[in-house]
Amino acid sequence: MILVAGATGQLGGLIVHTLLAKGFRVRILVRQGAAQEALVMAGAEPVTGDLKDPASLAVACDGVDTVVTTANSSARRGGDTVDSVDRLGNRNLIEAASSAGVGRFIFVSNLGASPASPNPFMAAKGETELLLRGSTMSWTIIQPNLFMDKLPVLVVGIPALSGQPVTLVGEGRRQHSLVAMRDVAQYVLAAVEHPEWDGRVLVLGGPEAVSWRDVVEAFEQELRRSIPVRTVPPGQPMPGMPDLLAGFLALLETYDSRLEVADLAAQYGVVPTRLRSWAHRFVLESSGSPAGAVHKA
Numbered sequence: 364m365i366l367v368a369g370a371t372g373q374l375g376g377l378i379v380h381t382l383l384a385k386g387f388r389v390r391i392l393v394r395q396g397a398a399q400e401a402l403v404m405a406g407a408e409p410v411t412g413d414l415k416d417p418a419s420l421a422v423a424c425d426g427v428d429t430v431v432t433t434a435n436s437s438a439r440r441g442g443d444t445v446d447s448v449d450r451l452g453n454r455n456l457i458e459a460a461s462s463a464g465v466g467r468f469i470f471v472s473n474l475g476a477s478p479a480s481p482n483p484f485m486a487a488k489g490e491t492e493l494l495l496r497g498s499t500m501s502w503t504i505i506q507p508n509l510f511m512d513k514l515p516v517l518v519v520g521i522p523a524l525s526g527q528p529v530t531l532v533g534e535g536r537r538q539h540s541l542v543a544m545r546d547v548a549q550y551v552l553a554a555v556e557h558p559e560w561d562g563r564v565l566v567l568g569g570p571e572a573v574s575w576r577d578v579v580e581a582f583e584q585e586l587r588r589s590i591p592v593r594t595v596p597p598g599q600p601m602p603g604m605p606d607l608l609a610g611f612l613a614l615l616e617t618y619d620s621r622l623e624v625a626d627l628a629a630q631y632g633v634v635p636t637r638l639r640s641w642a643h644r645f646v647l648e649s650s651g652s653p654a655g656a657v658h659k660a
Contacts, residue, residue, distance in 0.1 A: 364388045364389075364390055364426055364427045364428055364429075365382060365387050365388065365389050365390065365427070365428065365429045365430075365431060365555065366389075366390045366391075366392060366410075366423055366424060366427045366429070366430045366431070366460075366465075367379050367382070367389060367390070367391050367392065367407075367430075367431045367432070367433075368392040368414065368430070368431070368432035368433070368434040368456060369392075369432055369433035369434035369435065369471075370391035370392065370393065370399075370402060370407065371391075371393060371397045371398055371399060371402070372433055372434070373512065373544060374433045374471065374510075374544045374547060374548070375433040375434070376401075376402060377544055377545055377547075377548040378431060378433065378547075378548045378551050378552075379391060379402050379405070379407055380402075380405055380548075381548040381549065381551070381552050382431075382551075382552060382555065383405050383406045383407065385552060385556075387555065388408070389406070389407045389408065390407065390408045390409075390410055390423065390427065391403075391407045391408070391409050391410070392410060392412045392420075392423050392434075393409050393410070393411060393412070394411070394412070394413050395411055410422065410423045413452075414434055414447075414448055414451075414452025414453065414455055414456055415442070415443075415447055415448070415451070415452055415455070416455075417455045417458070417459060420455055420456055420459035420460075421459050421462065421463060423459070424459045424460050424462075424463035424465055425463055427460070427463065427465050428465065428466055428467065429465065429466065429467040429468070429469065429555060430456065430460045430465055430467070430468045430469070431469040431471075431551060431555070432453070432456060432468075432469070432470055432471065433471040434448065434452065434453070434456075435448060435449055435484075436448035436449050436484075437484070445483045445484050445487050446483075446487070449484060449487035449488060449491070450487040450490060450491070453470075453487075453491040453494075454491070454494060457491070457494055457495055457498055457500075460500060461498050461499050461500055465500060466500060466501060467500060467501045467502070467503075467555075467558060467561060468495055468498070468500045468501070468502045468503075469502070469503045469505065469551060469554055469555070470491060470492065470495055470502065470503070470504050470505065471505045471507070471547070471551070472488045472489075472491070472492055472504055472505060472506050473485060473488050473506060473507065474506045474507060474508045474509075474566060474567075474568075474620065475506075476488035476489040476492060476506060477489040478490045478493060492504050492564075501558065501561035501562065502561060502562065503554045503560070503561055503562075503563055503564075503565065504563075504564045504565070505547065505550060505551065505554070505564075505565045505567060506564060506565065506566045506567065507542050507547050507567040507568075508539060508540050508541065508542050508566075508567060508568040508569075508620055508622060509539055509541050509542070509615075509620075510541070510542060510543070510544055510547075511541045511542065511543045511544070511569070511636070511638065511641045512543065512544045512641075514612075515541065515578045516645070517604075517608070518530075518531070518575065518578075518612070519575070519578045519579055519582055519590075520582065520642075520645060520649075522590075523579075523582040523586060523590050524586075524646075524649055528590070528591035528592065528593050529579055529590055529591070529592050529593070530592075530593050530594070530595060530601055530602060530604075531575050531576075531592060531593070531594050531595075531612075532594070532595055532596075532597055532601065532609065532612040532613050532615075532616055533594065533596070533597050533613070533616035534576075534594065534616075535574055535575030535576050535579075535592075535594065535616075536574045536575070536576055537574060537575075537615060537616050537617075537618065537619050538572035538573060538574050538619045538620075538621055539568075539572060539573065539574075539615065539619065539620045539621075540568025540569050540570075540571070540572045540573075540620060540621055540622040540624070541568070541569045541573060541638060542567050542568050542569045542635070542636075543569065543635075543636035543641050545636065546567070546569070546633055546635055546636050547567060549631070549632070549633045550565055550567060550631050550633055553631040553632055553633065554631075565627065565631075566622060566627075567622075567624065567627075568620070568621075568622030568624050568635075569624070569635050569636060569637065569638065570624065570625070570628075570635035570636075570637055571637060571638065572619065572620075572621040572622075573638050576592075577638060578638065578642075579592055581638050581639050581641075581642040582642055582646070584639065584642075585642050585643055585646045586646065597613035597616055597617075598613055
């Protein structure tokens with residue numbers, strides 16, 4: 364039995380479906396009222412619990428061989444904070460799994476996670492990694508770079524599909540190895556299937572380092588039209604964007620994150636998704652939008 368925490372999130376849901384398709388028994392940790400119907404219909408076994416409630420985690424971990432977690436506070440509100448979820452919540456889950464005799468734990472962290480990070484989110488992830496390394500369980504830590512399915516959608520995809528100009532922070536020419544979530548799900552599957560590979564930190568990226576200008580160009584090719592681009596200096600507000608997101612985009616303009624993933628992808632049997640392929644699929648799946656109509660023309 365595999366317990367997946369964060370299953371109702373975008374990446375967590377992909378992981379659940381990927382594991383179920385391979386015949387694994389999957390239990391999903393869900394909070395009261397969470398959207399779980401599609402996962403249950405696919406064959407997942409729901410158990411009600413919360414990372415902030417250690418007693419519920421003890422029940423969830425009973426009879427489990429492997430825990431996979433993608434849970435984090437990035438899209439949560441109220442009492443779900445970096446401290447309560449990413450720091451204390453993950454600690455609760457590791458301790459509950461260890462006490463229940465769980466043998467393996469797969470933690471989806473972030474590239475750059477470190478207890479010494481000035482960013483509280485990244486520091487909490489780093490602390491969790493250290494705690495897991497010191498536990499009694501076998502472990503795999505996955506550190507993905509930026510997801511194609513997140514920031515590129517917000518910054519470029521949504522405005523491009525609606526015919527609006529794209530706003531970039533700075534010149535948008537720094538290069539990052541963006542990774543598709545479906546690729547991360549495949550790495551998790553491979554890690555589950557190969558316990559002999561436990562004890563590794565997997566740093567994941569895509570097959571190419573790309574810039575925001577490359578993302579714009581990929582959408583231009585798919586939509587068969589030019590996309591107006593405007594820029595704002597780092598540190599300046601972005602229209603329609605939360606200050607936290609604008610600050611993160613400004614940070615991305617201070618460094619490059621090029622990763623070489625060919626050897627790792629080959630070993631784990633993953634075919635890394637290229638930006639153009641991801642953009643093509645994204646536009647097709649947005650068939651209800653004007654962009655979808657343009658693509659079909």
